[in-house]
Amino acid sequence: MLVVIAWFIISGIFGPLFGKLSSVQENNNSSFLPKGAEATQASEVIQTFSGKDTFSFPTLILFEGAVKPEALANINKHMAGVGALTLEGTDKTISEYLAPGQVISVFPSQDGQAILANVPLDGNSIAEVLPNDKPVLPAVVEALRADIKPLAEANGVTHYVTGPAGLLGDLFGAFGTLDSSLLLTTLGVVAIILIVVYRSPVLWIIPLLSALFALSTAGGIVYLLAKRNIIDVDGQSQGILSVLVIGAATDYALLLIARYREELHHHESRFDAMRAAYKGVWEPILASGSTVSISLLILLFSQLTNTAGLGPIGAIGIVCAMFTILTLLPALLLIFGRWIFWPRIPRNDGDDHVLEGMWSKVGNGIGRNPRRAWVISGTVLLLFAFASTTLKADGIGTVDTFTGKPESVVGQKLLLKHFPGGEGDPTQVVVSAEKIGAVTAALKNAPGVTQVAPQLDGIPVQGQPLPAVKIVNGKAILNLTLDKAPDSVEAGNDIPEIRKIAHAADSTSLVGGTSAVYYDVRKANDRDNKTIIPIILLAITIILGLLLRSIVSAIVLLGTVVLSYFATLGVCALVFNHVFGFAGGDNSFPLFAFIFLVALGIDYNIFLMTRVREESQKIGTRAGVIKGVTVTGAVITSAGIVLAATFAV
Incomplete structure (x- = not known):
């Protein structure tokens, strides 16, 4: 009970801070570049021209339609006064966030079919948070859209708020769902999976509650570090933190609960059962959590501060998930007793129920013909791995990052029909x-x-x-x-x-400028892919070697995960190219895919091999392997489904 009380106190401290995490986000690519990048050096000199440590961030408003002198005059006059617009829910005006020394400009296209207005914003102030806890940029974009609509209608033209500010404002909105609806959807999906796995109307609450405690604690710690400028947080890393913690905590919970249920069949006292279960799972949970955390921390070698920031952010999340499942979850399970498993309450009957069912057949099937099993599975993975060569992950423009078509994306594409692509930026x-x-x-x-x-x-x-x-x-x-x-x-x-x-x-x-920033970011990502991935491979090999006490076993296990990684890239290439029709992927995708597939995928190998080693010491290697597959198969499958579902959301 003291453990539960302690966790409620911890959550009471860090929970409210997690709610503020979006207020310390930094989503400007130029701020992520290293000091030595040419775009960064240029930005520092350019800032001296305004006399302030800032830069101009253009908001482009496209009015499409035949350019008439009267319409041009009306739009010119109206745009001169948009600085007085008040941002919704505050007494702040747009003029407070305009770039110093620059003016709002309006000019027609050479083809006479469009008018472009440029509202230059202060690149630093747009990341600030308003009194209503909303970031400045999306608030400015919304205010402009609401104000421009009647102007466009009165002059017989259509309007689009686009350009860097419009696109980033819509990205703020897209990542904003990660803070609320995406998190709720993730919890809902995980809850449904747990209900199906446990076939219990109550048991699913315990692991999900533990995961939420882990997430609120991790989010609060990350907020404190970001507030003090120790790490950078962007919308992507905040979203990843949520799904990573919920997914990992649920995975660890599945392992512990499965072993606890198994031990309840062999112990009259639930405390003895938990003691035996804990003895069997603490090592694989600690080993897998440490492997993932160390792999994530290697991201600190990245040249980009947002990627480097994801390292400690993710590691903090994994450590919190691991610590919560090893402390809070056992306490909650012991407090509620056996009835929490209702209606399938495990009795002290000495039966090994886990040795029955589908995974028993799978384990015995592999045991009868192991060569056929690895040849078939290896061949399938190799075929998909070959398809990885068709993956398009050499960079992608902001417009192509949206799966839908918000106003800024439509406006940007139309802008290219009437003006040079770089007009206004x-x-x-x-x-x-x-x-x-x-x-x-x-x-x-x-x-x-x-x-x-x-x-x-x-x-x-x-x-x-x-x-x-x-x-x-x-x-x-x-x-x-x-x-x-x-x-x-x-x-x-x-x-x-x-x-x-x-x-x-x-x-x-x-x-x-923007194009130079995007190029330098791509170059830094390419460098990260070539240097960080080998370091992670080396680190995981060492950790597995220490855990399994065999460097050969470690290399074999790592080889299976790496093969799965390339096979997954191949499946991604097929799905992205031929199902979704994506324009491509960011060139950071291979690195992030490697982190989450290899570092997290190694978890399941650790879950399996620690149990195989335990059983092999009791009943021999061959029988131990078959039993290890049998008793962990359902747990690993459920854990994989949970993790896949959280990222899929």
Whole structure:
């Protein structure tokens, strides 16, 4: 009872903090890059031009329809006043979040079929949290959409809030579901699976409650670390934390409860049964949790701070799941006694019920012809593994990350029909003041560049001479408009050649902006895939070798998991390409897939092999293997289904 009380106290402390976790999210790609990345260095210089430690984050509003002088004048006049709009539920206005030194601009397309308005936001302030606990960016996007709608209707045009701010605002909304509806859906799915597994109307509550205690504790700890800028949290890592903790905690709970039920058939006292069960499961739970945690911590070697941040975030979640299941769950099971298994209450009858059923037939079947079993399963996995070569995971634009078609995605695609892809969100090149002319001339012929213009020291006024080029500390900025969407893979592919040309004309030049950021992120991901995966493989091999006391067994087990990894990539390629028709995948996908498939997949090998080792010492190797498969088969299958379901949600 003291253990349960202690957990309620812990949850009371950390639970409310978990509810605030979304308020410390950072979802700007540029903030994840290492200091040495060229886009980061360029950003630091560009910030000096505004006199503040910030950057411009454009919100593009597309008005599609025939451009009429009256409509253009109305939109121009209206957009000049959108800074006064109040954000819903607060007394804050959009003007408080506009980029310093920049103005809202409105201009028609050359084809006369669209008008584009650019509302430049302060890149730092959009990540702030409003008094109503809502992030600034989606609130600004919503306010603009609500305000622009009657304007567009009155002028006979359609409107779309898009561009980097519109897309990221919708991504905020997509990841926001991870904080609420996705979490509830995950819990619901896991609850249904547990009810089916246990065939009990009450038992499922105990492991699910334990998982929630683990999640609230882990979320509270992560919030405190992120609040102090020790780790970075983005929408993706927060969502992964939820499903990871619930999935892992439920897996560990399934193992403990299955062994406890088994021991209740051999002990009159439930305390003796729990003692025997605990002795049999603490080692595999500790070993598997440690393996996953260490694998996740290796992500700290990543060059990207959000990927590196996921390492400790995930490790904290796994440790909390492991600690909760090894402390709170046994206490709850002992408090409620045998009746919690109703209607299938295990009696002290000495029967080995787990040796009956489907997995008994599977185990004996493998025992009769082990070679046929591994040849068939290995062949199937190899066939799928070959399909992994068709996986498209070399990067993906923001537009293609949405499975649906929110307004920002539709608007971005329509924008490309009327304006150059980089309109309103230029690639920025920092150059020496004396090299402006040379670099400008060179970049006009660079691939993908449609326009090169220096940043001016003031706002152009029609009929007046242009302001002088803005010079700060001997540096100037050239704004390059690309012919592709700035956050697309294609635009990123032009960056290396643009940099080569710029560096040839000015060796001190720096190329930054959205396209450069996305390219540098892709380059960092490629580096992570090549360095982190081998380190994780080495770490898991060492851990398995220590656990199994055999390096050969460790290598064999690791080989099965790696084969499963490539087979899974092959299945993903087939499903992504031919079922869902996805445009592709982010180039971080292989690393994350490896982490969750290999590090978590090794859990099931540990569950199986620790039981096989235990039984082999009692009844011999062959019989021990068959019994190990028989008694853990249902647990591993259920655990795999739970984990798959949590990630599938």
